[in-house]
Amino acid sequence: MQRSSIVKSLSIAGVVLSLAGIGGPSALAATTQQAPTAITRSTRNADDDAALKALVDQYGDINKTLIPLVGAYNARDLGGYQTADGKWQIRPKRLIRSSNLNGLTNGDKKVLSHDYHVTSIVDFRTPGQIDYEPDQPVPGATSTELSILGPHAFGDSSKHPTLSGDFSGDGSFYVQRLEFGYPAVNGYREFLNKLLTNPQATLYHCSSGKDRTGIATVLVMSILGMSEKTITDDYMQSNEVGGHVEAAWIKEYFSEIKSNYGSMTNYITTLINFTPAQQAKLRSMYLISTDGKKTAYSAPKAPAQVTQPTVVTPATPAQPAPAKPAATPATKPAVVTHQSGAADKPVKKHKVTKAKKKAKIKITSTKNLHTKYTYRLKGNKKWFKDSHLQKVFGHTPKHKKTTWKLVKEEHIKINGKKHTYFEVKDHAGHKAWIDKSYITKVK
Structure with missing residues (x-):
């Protein structure tokens, strides 16, 4: 495939060694990343093939989701991923994660527009990265820029801010910038809200499609109900196209969220501020059944308001009606009398509680x-x-x-x-x- 000749990547063998903690400094201590070296058909060797096989055996084959584009080497359709209970799966051609779209060919654009029906593109890169390598437009698709790292971050101050692809990831980067960072929290919230408004496909990306895009995928798949293993496997598959991510990074990300919020669901609800109702709607839009019928996931409906009592007392004709007059004095049940016998003004039987005032x-x-x-x-x-x-x-x-x-x-x-x-x-x-x-x- 032509794509293999333009992949921006680290040596796959080197990635496997780093995942195993061999042959270099720990990635958790890294803050920068060298420009990756391309691997082509002519330069790949037996060691590279063996390393790739090891990745596939451990995390699954990326080719099951990879979209064959010439100008975007890490474009994947999340369709087909199943929920933890196995009852539901993500609709195909609705959620697409990718590396940047600067190198799209006319053929790539046709694939995304006609075959995958992409109508919304979300770009997580910084303004400097976008200016240096602007996306090629996809016909019929609108583009939204949501810088997950803020308006001016890291490489934006350099002459060539994107030569290293995506920003280098490590555990602290994921925790400080992508988990708790103010631009990330706001950006991911806006991204999730945009998914609720698009009945067609949304493509979202950063530079390499592995860090900022990877965490966006973690959030989406968590809401849709995939297991942590499924989410981690998808995250790690960026290594199969030459990206560089490590299991320790995503493990620390999950660990910090659980330590501070108890669960990913609570983190999404509390900090991201994406409500349970919104999460239910997202599931109804992007999940279908796995039983072959492709039944749409049904979001739970709010209970209907009952205007009359739900329990109706049956009539008891056998009991004689009270011998009292039909019209009883209205003043007795409606008047509150103190022990002294002095009556206040009539009040309702059930007092309405006033709304709590906002603290000053x-x-x-x-x-x-x-x-x-x-x-x-x-x-x-x-x-x-x-x-x-x-x-x-x-x-x-x-x-x-x-x-x-x-x-x-x-x-x-x-x-x-x-x-x-x-x-x-x-x-x-x-x-x-x-x-x-x-x-x-x-x-």
């Missing part, structure tokens, strides 16, 4: 701190993204022993009452705001 929060003073990692947080206590206490992170882990550094102190008035909140930061760069009373000093 005012920051009165701020102070930067420079403390060491000598503090821990009490478990299951509410913490926040900002000191205005408007965005809740959820609750602190019950048994987490992570130590934290105090980086900022703010005195806050909540409905006129004084409180002290600290911004805390751990060794991985996570930050949150929490009440002073929930912070304990490590002796």
Whole structure:
């Protein structure tokens, strides 16, 4: 295939060695990546073939999902992936992950437009990367730019910001920039919302289609119900076309989410702010049954409002009607009488509870701190993204022993009452705001 001659890749054998922890520094310590070396039919050897076979045996064959494009070497259709219970699968030709589209040929454009019905393209790259290698337009498709790393990140300041393909990944990069980073959280939320509006195919990509695109795929497949193994296998298959990802990176990503949020579902609901109703709608749009009937997944419907009591008391004609007059005084049940006998104005039997007013929060003073990692947080206590206490992170882990550094102190008035909140930061760069009373000093 022509694609093999233009793949931007590391040596597949080198990838396998790095996955095994042999022959080089740990990727978890890496912060930059050299420009990959292309592997072509003429340069591949027996070692490369053996390394590729090892990857396929462990993580599955990428050719089952790979779209044969000349100008995008990591384009894959997620259609066919099954949920953990095996009852549902992703619709074909609806969700396509890819490397950048700068090299698309006219034939590639026809494949995406006519064969896969791509009508929406989401580009996760930074503005500098997009300017250097702009996408080739796909007929009939709109394009949306959502920089997952913010407007100016890493390689954007260099002369050639995309020569190394995607930004180098490592465990801390995934956690700090793709899990908790503000641009990533907002970008992925907008991406998921766009998926809810497109009845045709959406293609989403970054530079190499492995890091930013990889995490977008993790989020989508998690919502749709794939198992963690299925998600990890798909993530690792970027190595089969010359990308460089490691199992340790995605493992650390999952681990941090579970430590801080308990589950991927809670992380998506709480931090990404993609609601359970939206998640149910996504499943109804992108899942079909695996029984051969291709039945659409049915999103649970909200219960209908009942205007009358659901329990009807049966008539009891055998009992004689009370000997009281039909019209009883209306004042007795409608008037509340104190022990003194004085009656208040008539009130309804069931008092309507008023909506709770939003707390008034005012920051009165701020102070930067420079403390060491000598503090821990009490478990299951509410913490926040900002000191205005408007965005809740959820609750602190019950048994987490992570130590934290105090980086900022703010005195806050909540409905006129004084409180002290600290911004805390751990060794991985996570930050949150929490009440002073929930912070304990490590002796």
